[in-house]
Amino acid sequence: MTSSPTHTPAPPVQASGTLLLLMAIACGLCAGCNYINQPLLHSIAIGLNVSEAQAAYSVTISQLAYAGGLLFLVPLGDLLDRRKLIVTLMALAAAGLLLCAITDNIALFWLGSAIAGIFSVAAQVLVPLVTLMVAPQQAGRAVGILMTGLLIGIQSARSIAGILSGTAGWQSVYVLTAVLMLAVAAALAKTLPSKAAFAAPAKSKAAQVSSQASYASTMRSLVDLFAHQPRLRSRTLMGAFSFGSLAVLFSTMALLLGKAPHQFNDMQIGLLSLVGVASALVAKPVGQWADRGLEPNTSLASAILLLVVWPPMWLATHSASIFAMGLLLLGVAIAAVHICNQSVIFQLASQARSRANAIYMTGYFLGASAGSALGVVAWDIGGWSAVCWLGLGLAGCAMAACLHDRRLAQRTHLDL
Structure with a gap:
Protein backbone atom coordinates (compact mmCIF):
# COMPACT_ATOMS: atom_id res chain seq x y z
CA MET A 1 0.00 0.00 0.00
CA THR A 2 1.37 3.39 -1.01
CA SER A 3 1.21 6.05 1.67
CA SER A 4 0.12 9.58 0.83
CA PRO A 5 2.71 12.29 1.22
CA THR A 6 2.18 14.63 4.14
CA HIS A 7 3.51 17.70 2.36
CA THR A 8 1.82 19.73 -0.37
CA PRO A 9 3.57 19.35 -3.71
CA ALA A 10 5.00 22.37 -5.48
CA PRO A 11 2.53 24.10 -7.77
CA PRO A 12 2.74 23.09 -11.46
CA VAL A 13 2.53 26.78 -12.44
CA GLN A 14 3.98 29.85 -10.81
CA ALA A 15 2.26 33.23 -10.55
CA SER A 16 4.53 36.07 -11.63
CA GLY A 17 4.39 39.47 -9.99
CA THR A 18 2.67 40.89 -13.07
CA LEU A 19 0.01 38.20 -13.00
CA LEU A 20 -0.60 38.72 -9.28
CA LEU A 21 -1.05 42.44 -9.93
CA LEU A 22 -3.50 41.72 -12.74
CA MET A 23 -5.47 39.34 -10.52
CA ALA A 24 -5.53 41.97 -7.75
CA ILE A 25 -6.90 44.57 -10.18
CA ALA A 26 -9.57 42.09 -11.26
CA CYS A 27 -10.55 41.51 -7.61
CA GLY A 28 -10.81 45.25 -7.04
CA LEU A 29 -13.01 45.78 -10.09
CA CYS A 30 -15.30 42.88 -9.26
CA ALA A 31 -15.74 43.91 -5.63
CA GLY A 32 -15.96 47.64 -6.31
CA CYS A 33 -18.66 47.40 -8.99
CA ASN A 34 -21.18 46.51 -6.28
CA TYR A 35 -20.51 49.78 -4.45
CA ILE A 36 -20.46 52.33 -7.27
CA ASN A 37 -24.24 52.88 -7.09
CA GLN A 38 -24.26 54.04 -3.48
CA PRO A 39 -23.15 57.69 -4.02
CA LEU A 40 -25.10 57.96 -7.29
CA LEU A 41 -28.62 57.27 -6.06
CA HIS A 42 -29.83 60.87 -6.31
CA SER A 43 -28.50 61.25 -9.86
CA ILE A 44 -29.87 57.84 -10.88
CA ALA A 45 -33.30 58.77 -9.52
CA ILE A 46 -33.32 62.00 -11.55
CA GLY A 47 -31.99 60.29 -14.68
CA LEU A 48 -34.55 57.50 -14.60
CA ASN A 49 -37.36 59.75 -13.33
CA VAL A 50 -38.04 57.63 -10.23
CA SER A 51 -37.92 58.21 -6.50
CA GLU A 52 -34.68 57.91 -4.57
CA ALA A 53 -36.22 54.97 -2.69
CA GLN A 54 -36.70 53.12 -5.99
CA ALA A 55 -33.15 53.91 -7.02
CA ALA A 56 -31.92 52.72 -3.61
CA TYR A 57 -33.43 49.28 -4.22
CA SER A 58 -30.52 48.69 -6.59
CA VAL A 59 -28.16 48.62 -3.59
CA THR A 60 -30.12 45.83 -1.93
CA ILE A 61 -30.51 43.98 -5.23
CA SER A 62 -26.76 44.13 -5.89
CA GLN A 63 -25.89 42.80 -2.44
CA LEU A 64 -28.45 39.99 -2.53
CA ALA A 65 -27.34 39.01 -6.03
CA TYR A 66 -23.72 38.96 -4.90
CA ALA A 67 -24.61 36.70 -1.97
CA GLY A 68 -26.44 34.41 -4.39
CA GLY A 69 -23.40 34.28 -6.65
CA LEU A 70 -21.17 33.41 -3.71
CA LEU A 71 -23.36 30.50 -2.76
CA PHE A 72 -24.29 29.12 -6.19
CA LEU A 73 -21.49 30.13 -8.59
CA VAL A 74 -18.24 30.20 -6.60
CA PRO A 75 -18.37 26.42 -5.86
CA LEU A 76 -18.09 25.87 -9.62
CA GLY A 77 -14.42 26.75 -9.20
CA ASP A 78 -13.87 23.24 -7.84
CA LEU A 79 -15.73 21.73 -10.79
CA LEU A 80 -14.88 23.73 -13.94
CA ASP A 81 -11.87 25.25 -15.62
CA ARG A 82 -11.26 28.28 -13.40
CA ARG A 83 -9.79 30.42 -16.17
CA LYS A 84 -12.85 30.04 -18.40
CA LEU A 85 -15.16 30.49 -15.40
CA ILE A 86 -13.47 33.72 -14.26
CA VAL A 87 -13.43 35.26 -17.73
CA THR A 88 -17.08 34.32 -18.36
CA LEU A 89 -18.22 35.71 -15.01
CA MET A 90 -16.41 39.02 -15.58
CA ALA A 91 -17.83 39.37 -19.09
CA LEU A 92 -21.37 38.79 -17.83
CA ALA A 93 -20.84 41.27 -14.98
CA ALA A 94 -19.70 43.85 -17.55
CA ALA A 95 -22.88 43.18 -19.56
CA GLY A 96 -24.95 43.95 -16.47
CA LEU A 97 -23.07 47.20 -15.90
CA LEU A 98 -23.60 48.27 -19.53
CA LEU A 99 -27.31 47.53 -19.21
CA CYS A 100 -27.44 49.86 -16.20
CA ALA A 101 -25.69 52.57 -18.24
CA ILE A 102 -27.90 52.49 -21.33
CA THR A 103 -31.36 51.85 -19.93
CA ASP A 104 -33.94 54.50 -19.09
CA ASN A 105 -36.19 52.02 -17.30
CA ILE A 106 -35.85 51.33 -13.58
CA ALA A 107 -36.84 47.66 -13.92
CA LEU A 108 -34.05 47.08 -16.44
CA PHE A 109 -31.67 49.03 -14.20
CA TRP A 110 -32.53 46.66 -11.35
CA LEU A 111 -31.99 43.72 -13.71
CA GLY A 112 -28.58 45.09 -14.72
CA SER A 113 -27.67 45.56 -11.05
CA ALA A 114 -28.63 41.96 -10.34
CA ILE A 115 -26.61 40.64 -13.30
CA ALA A 116 -23.55 42.65 -12.30
CA GLY A 117 -23.92 41.57 -8.68
CA ILE A 118 -24.30 37.85 -9.19
CA PHE A 119 -21.49 37.52 -11.74
CA SER A 120 -18.99 39.84 -10.02
CA VAL A 121 -18.11 36.94 -7.68
CA ALA A 122 -15.25 36.15 -10.07
CA ALA A 123 -12.99 37.67 -7.41
CA GLN A 124 -13.86 34.83 -5.05
CA VAL A 125 -12.80 32.29 -7.67
CA LEU A 126 -9.50 34.09 -8.19
CA VAL A 127 -8.54 34.03 -4.50
CA PRO A 128 -8.52 30.24 -4.03
CA LEU A 129 -6.97 29.84 -7.49
CA VAL A 130 -3.91 31.87 -6.55
CA THR A 131 -3.15 29.51 -3.65
CA LEU A 132 -2.64 26.75 -6.24
CA MET A 133 -0.23 28.89 -8.23
CA VAL A 134 2.36 29.54 -5.52
CA ALA A 135 4.35 27.45 -3.09
CA PRO A 136 2.44 26.66 0.13
CA GLN A 137 4.72 28.89 2.22
CA GLN A 138 3.89 31.83 -0.08
CA ALA A 139 0.11 31.34 -0.18
CA GLY A 140 -0.61 33.90 2.55
CA ARG A 141 1.42 36.57 0.77
CA ALA A 142 -0.32 35.86 -2.56
CA VAL A 143 -3.77 36.00 -0.97
CA GLY A 144 -2.73 39.23 0.74
CA ILE A 145 -1.86 40.83 -2.60
CA LEU A 146 -5.22 39.91 -4.12
CA MET A 147 -7.08 41.04 -1.02
CA THR A 148 -5.24 44.37 -1.15
CA GLY A 149 -6.74 44.89 -4.59
CA LEU A 150 -10.18 43.74 -3.45
CA LEU A 151 -10.21 45.95 -0.36
CA ILE A 152 -8.98 48.99 -2.29
CA GLY A 153 -11.79 48.38 -4.78
CA ILE A 154 -14.40 48.28 -2.01
CA GLN A 155 -13.00 51.25 -0.11
CA SER A 156 -12.44 53.55 -3.11
CA ALA A 157 -15.46 52.70 -5.29
CA ARG A 158 -17.81 55.17 -3.60
CA SER A 159 -15.42 58.10 -3.77
CA ILE A 160 -14.27 57.51 -7.35
CA ALA A 161 -17.86 57.00 -8.53
CA GLY A 162 -18.98 60.22 -6.90
CA ILE A 163 -16.14 62.25 -8.39
CA LEU A 164 -16.55 60.78 -11.88
CA SER A 165 -20.32 61.23 -11.83
CA GLY A 166 -19.88 64.88 -10.94
CA THR A 167 -17.74 65.47 -14.03
CA ALA A 168 -19.13 63.11 -16.69
CA GLY A 169 -22.53 61.90 -15.47
CA TRP A 170 -23.53 58.78 -13.54
CA GLN A 171 -23.74 56.61 -16.68
CA SER A 172 -20.04 57.18 -17.29
CA VAL A 173 -19.25 55.35 -14.04
CA TYR A 174 -20.96 52.20 -15.30
CA VAL A 175 -19.50 52.43 -18.80
CA LEU A 176 -15.94 52.91 -17.57
CA THR A 177 -16.23 50.09 -15.03
CA ALA A 178 -17.62 47.73 -17.70
CA VAL A 179 -14.85 48.61 -20.18
CA LEU A 180 -12.17 48.04 -17.56
CA MET A 181 -13.82 44.77 -16.56
CA LEU A 182 -13.76 43.50 -20.15
CA ALA A 183 -10.17 44.60 -20.68
CA VAL A 184 -8.95 42.85 -17.55
CA ALA A 185 -10.99 39.73 -18.39
CA ALA A 186 -9.33 39.59 -21.82
CA ALA A 187 -5.90 39.90 -20.21
CA LEU A 188 -6.71 37.12 -17.72
CA ALA A 189 -7.89 34.88 -20.58
CA LYS A 190 -4.38 35.09 -22.03
CA THR A 191 -2.37 34.83 -18.81
CA LEU A 192 -4.21 32.57 -16.36
CA PRO A 193 -3.27 28.88 -16.50
CA SER A 194 -5.84 26.45 -17.79
CA LYS A 195 -7.26 23.58 -15.79
CA ALA A 196 -4.85 21.22 -17.54
CA ALA A 197 -1.91 23.03 -15.96
CA PHE A 198 -3.02 21.80 -12.54
CA ALA A 199 -3.73 18.24 -13.57
CA ALA A 200 -1.60 15.58 -11.91
CA PRO A 201 0.28 13.18 -14.19
CA ALA A 202 -1.91 10.31 -13.08
CA LYS A 203 -5.26 10.69 -11.39
CA SER A 204 -6.42 8.27 -8.77
CA LYS A 205 -9.81 6.67 -9.20
CA ALA A 206 -11.17 8.87 -6.39
CA ALA A 207 -9.90 11.99 -8.15
CA GLN A 208 -11.52 10.91 -11.42
CA VAL A 209 -14.86 10.41 -9.65
CA SER A 210 -14.46 13.81 -7.96
CA SER A 211 -13.73 15.56 -11.24
CA GLN A 212 -16.97 14.16 -12.69
CA ALA A 213 -19.06 15.30 -9.76
CA SER A 214 -22.34 16.93 -10.67
CA TYR A 215 -23.27 20.46 -9.73
CA ALA A 216 -25.98 19.11 -7.42
CA SER A 217 -23.52 16.96 -5.51
CA THR A 218 -21.12 19.89 -5.34
CA MET A 219 -23.82 22.00 -3.71
CA ARG A 220 -24.69 19.19 -1.29
CA SER A 221 -21.05 18.98 -0.36
Whole structure:
Protein backbone atom coordinates (compact mmCIF):
# COMPACT_ATOMS: atom_id res chain seq x y z
CA MET A 1 0.00 0.00 0.00
CA THR A 2 1.37 3.39 -1.01
CA SER A 3 1.21 6.05 1.67
CA SER A 4 0.12 9.58 0.83
CA PRO A 5 2.71 12.29 1.22
CA THR A 6 2.18 14.63 4.14
CA HIS A 7 3.51 17.70 2.36
CA THR A 8 1.82 19.73 -0.37
CA PRO A 9 3.57 19.35 -3.71
CA ALA A 10 5.00 22.37 -5.48
CA PRO A 11 2.53 24.10 -7.77
CA PRO A 12 2.74 23.09 -11.46
CA VAL A 13 2.53 26.78 -12.44
CA GLN A 14 3.98 29.85 -10.81
CA ALA A 15 2.26 33.23 -10.55
CA SER A 16 4.53 36.07 -11.63
CA GLY A 17 4.39 39.47 -9.99
CA THR A 18 2.67 40.89 -13.07
CA LEU A 19 0.01 38.20 -13.00
CA LEU A 20 -0.60 38.72 -9.28
CA LEU A 21 -1.05 42.44 -9.93
CA LEU A 22 -3.50 41.72 -12.74
CA MET A 23 -5.47 39.34 -10.52
CA ALA A 24 -5.53 41.97 -7.75
CA ILE A 25 -6.90 44.57 -10.18
CA ALA A 26 -9.57 42.09 -11.26
CA CYS A 27 -10.55 41.51 -7.61
CA GLY A 28 -10.81 45.25 -7.04
CA LEU A 29 -13.01 45.78 -10.09
CA CYS A 30 -15.30 42.88 -9.26
CA ALA A 31 -15.74 43.91 -5.63
CA GLY A 32 -15.96 47.64 -6.31
CA CYS A 33 -18.66 47.40 -8.99
CA ASN A 34 -21.18 46.51 -6.28
CA TYR A 35 -20.51 49.78 -4.45
CA ILE A 36 -20.46 52.33 -7.27
CA ASN A 37 -24.24 52.88 -7.09
CA GLN A 38 -24.26 54.04 -3.48
CA PRO A 39 -23.15 57.69 -4.02
CA LEU A 40 -25.10 57.96 -7.29
CA LEU A 41 -28.62 57.27 -6.06
CA HIS A 42 -29.83 60.87 -6.31
CA SER A 43 -28.50 61.25 -9.86
CA ILE A 44 -29.87 57.84 -10.88
CA ALA A 45 -33.30 58.77 -9.52
CA ILE A 46 -33.32 62.00 -11.55
CA GLY A 47 -31.99 60.29 -14.68
CA LEU A 48 -34.55 57.50 -14.60
CA ASN A 49 -37.36 59.75 -13.33
CA VAL A 50 -38.04 57.63 -10.23
CA SER A 51 -37.92 58.21 -6.50
CA GLU A 52 -34.68 57.91 -4.57
CA ALA A 53 -36.22 54.97 -2.69
CA GLN A 54 -36.70 53.12 -5.99
CA ALA A 55 -33.15 53.91 -7.02
CA ALA A 56 -31.92 52.72 -3.61
CA TYR A 57 -33.43 49.28 -4.22
CA SER A 58 -30.52 48.69 -6.59
CA VAL A 59 -28.16 48.62 -3.59
CA THR A 60 -30.12 45.83 -1.93
CA ILE A 61 -30.51 43.98 -5.23
CA SER A 62 -26.76 44.13 -5.89
CA GLN A 63 -25.89 42.80 -2.44
CA LEU A 64 -28.45 39.99 -2.53
CA ALA A 65 -27.34 39.01 -6.03
CA TYR A 66 -23.72 38.96 -4.90
CA ALA A 67 -24.61 36.70 -1.97
CA GLY A 68 -26.44 34.41 -4.39
CA GLY A 69 -23.40 34.28 -6.65
CA LEU A 70 -21.17 33.41 -3.71
CA LEU A 71 -23.36 30.50 -2.76
CA PHE A 72 -24.29 29.12 -6.19
CA LEU A 73 -21.49 30.13 -8.59
CA VAL A 74 -18.24 30.20 -6.60
CA PRO A 75 -18.37 26.42 -5.86
CA LEU A 76 -18.09 25.87 -9.62
CA GLY A 77 -14.42 26.75 -9.20
CA ASP A 78 -13.87 23.24 -7.84
CA LEU A 79 -15.73 21.73 -10.79
CA LEU A 80 -14.88 23.73 -13.94
CA ASP A 81 -11.87 25.25 -15.62
CA ARG A 82 -11.26 28.28 -13.40
CA ARG A 83 -9.79 30.42 -16.17
CA LYS A 84 -12.85 30.04 -18.40
CA LEU A 85 -15.16 30.49 -15.40
CA ILE A 86 -13.47 33.72 -14.26
CA VAL A 87 -13.43 35.26 -17.73
CA THR A 88 -17.08 34.32 -18.36
CA LEU A 89 -18.22 35.71 -15.01
CA MET A 90 -16.41 39.02 -15.58
CA ALA A 91 -17.83 39.37 -19.09
CA LEU A 92 -21.37 38.79 -17.83
CA ALA A 93 -20.84 41.27 -14.98
CA ALA A 94 -19.70 43.85 -17.55
CA ALA A 95 -22.88 43.18 -19.56
CA GLY A 96 -24.95 43.95 -16.47
CA LEU A 97 -23.07 47.20 -15.90
CA LEU A 98 -23.60 48.27 -19.53
CA LEU A 99 -27.31 47.53 -19.21
CA CYS A 100 -27.44 49.86 -16.20
CA ALA A 101 -25.69 52.57 -18.24
CA ILE A 102 -27.90 52.49 -21.33
CA THR A 103 -31.36 51.85 -19.93
CA ASP A 104 -33.94 54.50 -19.09
CA ASN A 105 -36.19 52.02 -17.30
CA ILE A 106 -35.85 51.33 -13.58
CA ALA A 107 -36.84 47.66 -13.92
CA LEU A 108 -34.05 47.08 -16.44
CA PHE A 109 -31.67 49.03 -14.20
CA TRP A 110 -32.53 46.66 -11.35
CA LEU A 111 -31.99 43.72 -13.71
CA GLY A 112 -28.58 45.09 -14.72
CA SER A 113 -27.67 45.56 -11.05
CA ALA A 114 -28.63 41.96 -10.34
CA ILE A 115 -26.61 40.64 -13.30
CA ALA A 116 -23.55 42.65 -12.30
CA GLY A 117 -23.92 41.57 -8.68
CA ILE A 118 -24.30 37.85 -9.19
CA PHE A 119 -21.49 37.52 -11.74
CA SER A 120 -18.99 39.84 -10.02
CA VAL A 121 -18.11 36.94 -7.68
CA ALA A 122 -15.25 36.15 -10.07
CA ALA A 123 -12.99 37.67 -7.41
CA GLN A 124 -13.86 34.83 -5.05
CA VAL A 125 -12.80 32.29 -7.67
CA LEU A 126 -9.50 34.09 -8.19
CA VAL A 127 -8.54 34.03 -4.50
CA PRO A 128 -8.52 30.24 -4.03
CA LEU A 129 -6.97 29.84 -7.49
CA VAL A 130 -3.91 31.87 -6.55
CA THR A 131 -3.15 29.51 -3.65
CA LEU A 132 -2.64 26.75 -6.24
CA MET A 133 -0.23 28.89 -8.23
CA VAL A 134 2.36 29.54 -5.52
CA ALA A 135 4.35 27.45 -3.09
CA PRO A 136 2.44 26.66 0.13
CA GLN A 137 4.72 28.89 2.22
CA GLN A 138 3.89 31.83 -0.08
CA ALA A 139 0.11 31.34 -0.18
CA GLY A 140 -0.61 33.90 2.55
CA ARG A 141 1.42 36.57 0.77
CA ALA A 142 -0.32 35.86 -2.56
CA VAL A 143 -3.77 36.00 -0.97
CA GLY A 144 -2.73 39.23 0.74
CA ILE A 145 -1.86 40.83 -2.60
CA LEU A 146 -5.22 39.91 -4.12
CA MET A 147 -7.08 41.04 -1.02
CA THR A 148 -5.24 44.37 -1.15
CA GLY A 149 -6.74 44.89 -4.59
CA LEU A 150 -10.18 43.74 -3.45
CA LEU A 151 -10.21 45.95 -0.36
CA ILE A 152 -8.98 48.99 -2.29
CA GLY A 153 -11.79 48.38 -4.78
CA ILE A 154 -14.40 48.28 -2.01
CA GLN A 155 -13.00 51.25 -0.11
CA SER A 156 -12.44 53.55 -3.11
CA ALA A 157 -15.46 52.70 -5.29
CA ARG A 158 -17.81 55.17 -3.60
CA SER A 159 -15.42 58.10 -3.77
CA ILE A 160 -14.27 57.51 -7.35
CA ALA A 161 -17.86 57.00 -8.53
CA GLY A 162 -18.98 60.22 -6.90
CA ILE A 163 -16.14 62.25 -8.39
CA LEU A 164 -16.55 60.78 -11.88
CA SER A 165 -20.32 61.23 -11.83
CA GLY A 166 -19.88 64.88 -10.94
CA THR A 167 -17.74 65.47 -14.03
CA ALA A 168 -19.13 63.11 -16.69
CA GLY A 169 -22.53 61.90 -15.47
CA TRP A 170 -23.53 58.78 -13.54
CA GLN A 171 -23.74 56.61 -16.68
CA SER A 172 -20.04 57.18 -17.29
CA VAL A 173 -19.25 55.35 -14.04
CA TYR A 174 -20.96 52.20 -15.30
CA VAL A 175 -19.50 52.43 -18.80
CA LEU A 176 -15.94 52.91 -17.57
CA THR A 177 -16.23 50.09 -15.03
CA ALA A 178 -17.62 47.73 -17.70
CA VAL A 179 -14.85 48.61 -20.18
CA LEU A 180 -12.17 48.04 -17.56
CA MET A 181 -13.82 44.77 -16.56
CA LEU A 182 -13.76 43.50 -20.15
CA ALA A 183 -10.17 44.60 -20.68
CA VAL A 184 -8.95 42.85 -17.55
CA ALA A 185 -10.99 39.73 -18.39
CA ALA A 186 -9.33 39.59 -21.82
CA ALA A 187 -5.90 39.90 -20.21
CA LEU A 188 -6.71 37.12 -17.72
CA ALA A 189 -7.89 34.88 -20.58
CA LYS A 190 -4.38 35.09 -22.03
CA THR A 191 -2.37 34.83 -18.81
CA LEU A 192 -4.21 32.57 -16.36
CA PRO A 193 -3.27 28.88 -16.50
CA SER A 194 -5.84 26.45 -17.79
CA LYS A 195 -7.26 23.58 -15.79
CA ALA A 196 -4.85 21.22 -17.54
CA ALA A 197 -1.91 23.03 -15.96
CA PHE A 198 -3.02 21.80 -12.54
CA ALA A 199 -3.73 18.24 -13.57
CA ALA A 200 -1.60 15.58 -11.91
CA PRO A 201 0.28 13.18 -14.19
CA ALA A 202 -1.91 10.31 -13.08
CA LYS A 203 -5.26 10.69 -11.39
CA SER A 204 -6.42 8.27 -8.77
CA LYS A 205 -9.81 6.67 -9.20
CA ALA A 206 -11.17 8.87 -6.39
CA ALA A 207 -9.90 11.99 -8.15
CA GLN A 208 -11.52 10.91 -11.42
CA VAL A 209 -14.86 10.41 -9.65
CA SER A 210 -14.46 13.81 -7.96
CA SER A 211 -13.73 15.56 -11.24
CA GLN A 212 -16.97 14.16 -12.69
CA ALA A 213 -19.06 15.30 -9.76
CA SER A 214 -22.34 16.93 -10.67
CA TYR A 215 -23.27 20.46 -9.73
CA ALA A 216 -25.98 19.11 -7.42
CA SER A 217 -23.52 16.96 -5.51
CA THR A 218 -21.12 19.89 -5.34
CA MET A 219 -23.82 22.00 -3.71
CA ARG A 220 -24.69 19.19 -1.29
CA SER A 221 -21.05 18.98 -0.36
CA LEU A 222 -21.24 22.54 0.97
CA VAL A 223 -23.44 21.29 3.79
CA ASP A 224 -21.07 18.42 4.55
CA LEU A 225 -18.07 20.74 4.47
CA PHE A 226 -19.69 23.19 6.86
CA ALA A 227 -20.81 20.39 9.18
CA HIS A 228 -17.45 18.62 9.36
CA GLN A 229 -15.11 21.61 9.56
CA PRO A 230 -15.58 23.32 12.96
CA ARG A 231 -12.90 25.91 12.24
CA LEU A 232 -14.64 26.82 8.99
CA ARG A 233 -17.70 27.57 11.11
CA SER A 234 -15.77 29.57 13.71
CA ARG A 235 -13.90 31.59 11.08
CA THR A 236 -17.11 32.26 9.16
CA LEU A 237 -18.70 33.59 12.32
CA MET A 238 -15.65 35.71 13.08
CA GLY A 239 -15.72 37.19 9.58
CA ALA A 240 -19.47 37.82 9.68
CA PHE A 241 -19.40 39.60 13.03
CA SER A 242 -16.31 41.67 12.21
CA PHE A 243 -17.54 42.82 8.79
CA GLY A 244 -20.97 43.41 10.31
CA SER A 245 -19.33 45.75 12.84
CA LEU A 246 -17.75 47.79 10.02
CA ALA A 247 -21.00 47.77 8.03
CA VAL A 248 -22.72 49.43 11.00
CA LEU A 249 -20.36 52.36 10.50
CA PHE A 250 -20.74 52.46 6.71
CA SER A 251 -24.55 52.49 6.86
CA THR A 252 -24.70 55.40 9.32
CA MET A 253 -21.70 57.58 8.44
CA ALA A 254 -23.71 59.79 6.08
CA LEU A 255 -26.39 60.20 8.75
CA LEU A 256 -23.81 61.33 11.30
CA LEU A 257 -21.60 63.49 9.10
CA GLY A 258 -24.47 65.08 7.19
CA LYS A 259 -25.97 66.74 10.24
CA ALA A 260 -24.70 69.41 12.64
CA PRO A 261 -22.05 70.06 13.72
CA HIS A 262 -20.35 68.39 10.72
CA GLN A 263 -22.84 69.16 7.91
CA PHE A 264 -20.71 67.47 5.23
CA ASN A 265 -22.03 67.26 1.68
CA ASP A 266 -21.92 64.07 -0.41
CA MET A 267 -18.55 64.94 -1.95
CA GLN A 268 -16.97 65.63 1.44
CA ILE A 269 -18.32 62.38 2.87
CA GLY A 270 -16.98 60.51 -0.15
CA LEU A 271 -13.55 62.07 0.18
CA LEU A 272 -13.45 61.28 3.90
CA SER A 273 -14.22 57.64 3.14
CA LEU A 274 -10.98 57.50 1.13
CA VAL A 275 -9.23 57.26 4.51
CA GLY A 276 -10.33 53.63 4.54
CA VAL A 277 -8.30 52.87 1.41
CA ALA A 278 -5.11 52.98 3.48
CA SER A 279 -6.39 50.06 5.56
CA ALA A 280 -6.11 47.80 2.51
CA LEU A 281 -2.34 48.14 2.65
CA VAL A 282 -2.18 45.79 5.66
CA ALA A 283 -3.37 42.85 3.56
CA LYS A 284 0.04 41.94 2.11
CA PRO A 285 2.04 42.04 5.39
CA VAL A 286 -0.70 40.15 7.24
CA GLY A 287 -0.54 37.44 4.58
CA GLN A 288 3.22 37.23 5.07
CA TRP A 289 2.79 36.95 8.84
CA ALA A 290 0.36 34.08 8.29
CA ASP A 291 2.98 32.32 6.15
CA ARG A 292 5.44 32.61 9.06
CA GLY A 293 3.06 30.95 11.50
CA LEU A 294 1.95 34.20 13.18
CA GLU A 295 -1.69 33.92 12.16
CA PRO A 296 -3.09 33.05 15.66
CA ASN A 297 -1.53 36.11 17.30
CA THR A 298 -2.43 38.33 14.36
CA SER A 299 -6.06 37.20 14.54
CA LEU A 300 -6.22 37.88 18.26
CA ALA A 301 -4.57 41.30 17.93
CA SER A 302 -6.99 42.23 15.14
CA ALA A 303 -10.01 41.20 17.21
CA ILE A 304 -8.71 43.26 20.13
CA LEU A 305 -8.21 46.29 17.87
CA LEU A 306 -11.78 45.92 16.62
CA LEU A 307 -13.01 46.07 20.22
CA VAL A 308 -10.93 49.00 21.45
CA VAL A 309 -11.72 51.27 18.50
CA TRP A 310 -15.44 51.53 19.22
CA PRO A 311 -15.49 53.29 22.65
CA PRO A 312 -13.67 56.43 21.38
CA MET A 313 -16.08 56.53 18.43
CA TRP A 314 -18.72 57.96 20.80
CA LEU A 315 -16.77 61.24 20.50
CA ALA A 316 -17.18 61.30 16.70
CA THR A 317 -20.39 63.30 17.15
CA HIS A 318 -18.15 66.30 17.83
CA SER A 319 -14.97 65.44 15.90
CA ALA A 320 -14.67 64.35 12.27
CA SER A 321 -11.00 63.62 12.92
CA ILE A 322 -11.92 61.00 15.51
CA PHE A 323 -14.38 59.50 13.04
CA ALA A 324 -11.72 59.35 10.32
CA MET A 325 -9.21 57.72 12.66
CA GLY A 326 -11.81 55.19 13.80
CA LEU A 327 -12.73 54.40 10.20
CA LEU A 328 -9.08 53.79 9.37
CA LEU A 329 -8.43 51.54 12.39
CA LEU A 330 -11.64 49.57 11.90
CA GLY A 331 -10.66 49.03 8.28
CA VAL A 332 -7.23 47.78 9.36
CA ALA A 333 -8.78 45.38 11.87
CA ILE A 334 -11.32 43.99 9.40
CA ALA A 335 -8.70 43.56 6.65
CA ALA A 336 -6.37 41.69 9.01
CA VAL A 337 -9.17 39.46 10.30
CA HIS A 338 -10.25 38.66 6.76
CA ILE A 339 -6.77 37.71 5.54
CA CYS A 340 -6.18 35.52 8.60
CA ASN A 341 -9.54 33.83 8.15
CA GLN A 342 -8.85 32.95 4.54
CA SER A 343 -5.36 31.73 5.41
CA VAL A 344 -6.95 29.26 7.83
CA ILE A 345 -9.84 28.03 5.69
CA PHE A 346 -7.67 27.36 2.64
CA GLN A 347 -5.55 25.03 4.78
CA LEU A 348 -8.61 23.20 6.10
CA ALA A 349 -9.93 22.04 2.74
CA SER A 350 -7.15 21.93 0.16
CA GLN A 351 -9.28 19.99 -2.34
CA ALA A 352 -12.38 22.14 -1.87
CA ARG A 353 -11.00 25.66 -1.63
CA SER A 354 -13.63 27.30 -3.82
CA ARG A 355 -16.42 25.68 -1.82
CA ALA A 356 -14.85 26.59 1.51
CA ASN A 357 -14.40 30.15 0.28
CA ALA A 358 -18.02 30.23 -0.91
CA ILE A 359 -19.25 29.27 2.55
CA TYR A 360 -17.00 31.77 4.27
CA MET A 361 -17.73 34.68 1.93
CA THR A 362 -21.48 34.05 2.02
CA GLY A 363 -21.38 34.33 5.80
CA TYR A 364 -19.08 37.33 5.51
CA PHE A 365 -21.46 39.33 3.34
CA LEU A 366 -24.58 38.18 5.17
CA GLY A 367 -22.94 39.61 8.28
CA ALA A 368 -22.36 42.88 6.44
CA SER A 369 -25.95 43.01 5.21
CA ALA A 370 -27.26 42.41 8.72
CA GLY A 371 -24.88 45.00 10.17
CA SER A 372 -26.03 47.61 7.65
CA ALA A 373 -29.70 47.02 8.38
CA LEU A 374 -29.22 46.92 12.16
CA GLY A 375 -27.09 50.08 12.02
CA VAL A 376 -29.96 52.08 10.52
CA VAL A 377 -32.38 50.63 13.09
CA ALA A 378 -29.98 51.55 15.90
CA TRP A 379 -29.70 55.10 14.56
CA ASP A 380 -33.50 55.46 14.48
CA ILE A 381 -33.80 54.15 18.03
CA GLY A 382 -30.97 55.90 19.83
CA GLY A 383 -28.83 57.91 17.42
CA TRP A 384 -25.05 57.65 17.30
CA SER A 385 -24.78 56.28 20.84
CA ALA A 386 -26.93 53.27 19.92
CA VAL A 387 -24.86 52.78 16.75
CA CYS A 388 -21.66 52.62 18.82
CA TRP A 389 -23.20 50.14 21.26
CA LEU A 390 -24.20 47.93 18.31
CA GLY A 391 -20.76 48.14 16.71
CA LEU A 392 -19.13 47.28 20.03
CA GLY A 393 -21.49 44.36 20.57
CA LEU A 394 -20.72 42.87 17.16
CA ALA A 395 -17.00 43.37 17.82
CA GLY A 396 -17.45 41.46 21.09
CA CYS A 397 -19.11 38.61 19.19
CA ALA A 398 -16.15 38.56 16.79
CA MET A 399 -13.79 38.31 19.76
CA ALA A 400 -15.81 35.40 21.18
CA ALA A 401 -15.60 33.61 17.82
CA CYS A 402 -11.83 34.26 17.75
CA LEU A 403 -11.32 32.78 21.22
CA HIS A 404 -13.46 29.78 20.31
CA ASP A 405 -11.39 29.24 17.18
CA ARG A 406 -8.17 29.34 19.22
CA ARG A 407 -9.53 26.57 21.44
CA LEU A 408 -10.44 24.51 18.37
CA ALA A 409 -6.95 24.99 16.94
CA GLN A 410 -5.31 23.95 20.21
CA ARG A 411 -7.54 20.89 20.42
CA THR A 412 -6.63 19.90 16.87
CA HIS A 413 -2.93 20.35 17.66
CA LEU A 414 -3.23 18.12 20.72
CA ASP A 415 -5.07 15.46 18.72
CA LEU A 416 -2.16 15.36 16.28
